[in-house]
Amino acid sequence: MQVSGLIGNTGTFAGVDLAALVAREGTPLYAYSAPAIRERVRALRAALAGMDAGIRYAVKANGNGAILRLLAEEGAGADIVSGGEMQRALRAGIAAADIVFSGVGKTDAEIDAALAAGIGRFNVESRAELDAIQRIAAARGCTAVASVRINPDVDALTHAKISTGKAENKFGVSIAEARGWFDAKAQWPNVRLDGLHMHIGSQLLSLDPVREALARMAAFWKELAAAGHDIASIDVGGGLGVRYRDGEQAPDAFDYAALIREALHGFAGRILVEPGRWLVAEAGVLLSRVLLVKRGEARRFLVLDAAMNDLLRPSLYEAWHDIVRIGDNTGCERLAYDVVGPVCETGDTFAQNRELPRCEAGDLVAILGAGAYGASMASTYNSRPLAAEVLLDDGRYALIRRRQDFDAMIADERPADEWRSA
Template identity: 85%
Template structure:
């Protein structure tokens, strides 16, 4: 798997420094657009989606990008232009996908808690199918579809009870996780599907977790899903779609090795040999994580009694993963680092939380106030999980491509951040 800094143009070790991203000078970009700033490489995203498409060649298969990874409209439009569909988990993500030009017939709706309003919205839009996660949801889809004189296509999300060997907070395929239903319960749904007259139950779905660095759990989950598909067909239940989910991991740090698209698809081909229906895959992180970085400026160095701190203008509200998951991101100083001594820093933000820490005891070239650093591998679950905690407006986002860039989300102003707030002057009795 390529290193997190692969798409930075200079193919040199981190201590030598970086200066450009997709042909754009990062120092000039930071000066012009300010920091913190999310920067996404269009060539890197295109390369990933095309690699997956090439691996899937010859299969009746579709890519449904997991919008939750990065829902920026420009990123979605880029992926739509490459022929990708969308995997959504909310009504808001549905609207984002549609506005970006992703056809409804290439959209699947996952998630354990779809509201009646969201189900109705998706039915009106004409999405490809619902990935159903509970009996209550199946009943709700039936009720809403009947009321709207519609027929909803649906897949059962099975929980194969497979340990994804990833962080506990992003593992979704074990029996104790909230996602999906057991194979036994799913079998009961198919046997009784005649009672849901407005739901065409003809698909299977699974997703065992995120940031999967080994294909062994994937193979085991695929094996269990394939066995269930064959059992269902033997019992007379035609299966038109098998959605194998997403979760393919990326390289965040030295020593990590993630599968490539070819290895991943080979596992799918082997498990689903003989399947005549449509196969769907739901990559998110794998398509965009390594294509993005968070550009930040050093505010100051601080020598504590026990630690040396490098304080950035980016914070946990901008990039939550290190605080939430103890996630590692490579951090590099922008510019020429030749001859600079290396210092062990705790790299932190200005938010009033001890958890506002990007890295501990991280060796970096000596940094001074005003220097730029890039937090790499930040294209997924970065801006999409950001907040305005500590009343910090949301960062700007840019897309870079062949020496040029476009501002794809302007920096939020303070007035925009508080625009929805009102004084308590108009009191209403409920």
């Protein structure tokens, strides 16, 4: 799904002319390719063929309702980490039975709502959570279905802020603690504890950590089975990386599936995978206008109308995103720019010393690989309204999120003219 050359030279994405698109919808603008998303989910489904496997899309990557509906049409379920994500998934037509609820801090209200909706499974991350699910399920007179999220203590070889499978991370429990839960599961009569779950991190470009973690998961599954515990589901998590820059090689779906097939050979239950970024990241771009070019003492700054509030990843993770100038770049002089936004933070920087075709005020650029953790992490910092989002499909587009206006941004604010006693 390498689109940089296509977008830069032709000015089109998914058959849509991007200059004409922004003339109608403005910038900053998120644009997503429906064909690219379908291609990815179908590739993963083909790779998993022959196994009793289900895809549970990680909603946190991009929770736009139109994206969720597209994935639901392709047969994907949802991996959620909040009650809000559950509501998004259900409204998009994802069956409750195809939703798994992960996350280290589920509230009682979220657990109760999930039980009321009949979600397929909880991924349990602490003894306190297990006790809470038992208490709430007992009050409802129902049985919750749950998996233990184990922490296999494997270095995912990714950015520290998105590594989740090491012993010092907040996620999951040790295999020793999980073993104790299974041995004492009679203490939780309203929880059917019959699954295992892991997720070691995000943006994994090497499958070696996955292989190691799967081996530890498989050994534990076999140990539990030998002890008489019925394991109906093994959720291997997500985290597959994508290509953000030239030279990076993203894992292949078939190689990934082969690891799962080998590690879990003989498992008769249901296997779940939780891709998020891998399905949508490269299917999205953030379109932005050049506001001005500023020449500093040591740097040439390309100032865009998009900012860190629109796309936080470069500021938060020092993440690289390819950036292309839209239009005919043939024979253009290439210059080095620090590509920045207008937010009042030095961290509002998309790229440093990035070589691009010469840009002028008014030029259109595309920040690539923005389909995941872009709009979903956006904010209104500096009182900047949220960007619009569009879905592109075979030469046409649909507006799937209106550009937020100022009135909408402040709609929930109130003057302090109604004082109350606590």
